Amino acid sequence: xxxxxxxxxxxxxxxxxxxxxxxxxxxxxxxxxxxxxxxxxxxxxxxxxxxxxxxxxxxxxxxxxxxxxxxxxxxxxxxxxxxxxxxxxxxxxxxxxxxxxxxxxxxxxxxxxxxxxxxx
Numbered sequence: 001x002x003x004x005x006x007x008x009x010x011x012x013x014x015x016x017x018x019x020x021x022x023x024x025x026x027x028x029x030x031x032x033x034x035x036x037x038x039x040x041x042x043x044x045x046x047x048x049x050x051x052x053x054x055x056x057x058x059x060x061x062x063x064x065x066x067x068x069x070x071x072x073x074x075x076x077x078x079x080x081x082x083x084x085x086x087x088x089x090x091x092x093x094x095x096x097x098x099x100x101x102x103x104x105x106x107x108x109x110x111x112x113x114x115x116x117x118x119x120x
Contacts, residue, residue: 001101005094011087012071013039019074043067065092 020032068091072084
């Protein structure tokens with residue numbers, strides 16, 4: 001489920017890039033790069049499991065839904081409104097299933113791998 005959630009997150013970034021590139025020319029490419037960087041930066045700052053300023057509870061849920069709504073609106077803007085709805089619903093359904101499956105809706109803590117004991 002976490003892998004599916006990651007794919008959906010990437011799809012949100014792709015949607016924003018697709019919309020920006022549809023603006024055309026060099027400006028579209030520059031807007032795409034800036035928009036994807038801004039969206040990824042916001043996610044990394046406020047929603048990622050290891051975010052330095054991770055939001056909590058309902059505020060996090062609203063942020064995530066708004067983030068995916070931007071992706072959905074971008075898909076609608078390029079002529080695929082149902083894909084936009086699918087993006088938002090897919091995100092909400094995956095988060096809901098994760099919550100039902102075990103209460104955890106974020107990635108598990110990183111596994112620490114101990115290196116070989118060389119020279120000890």
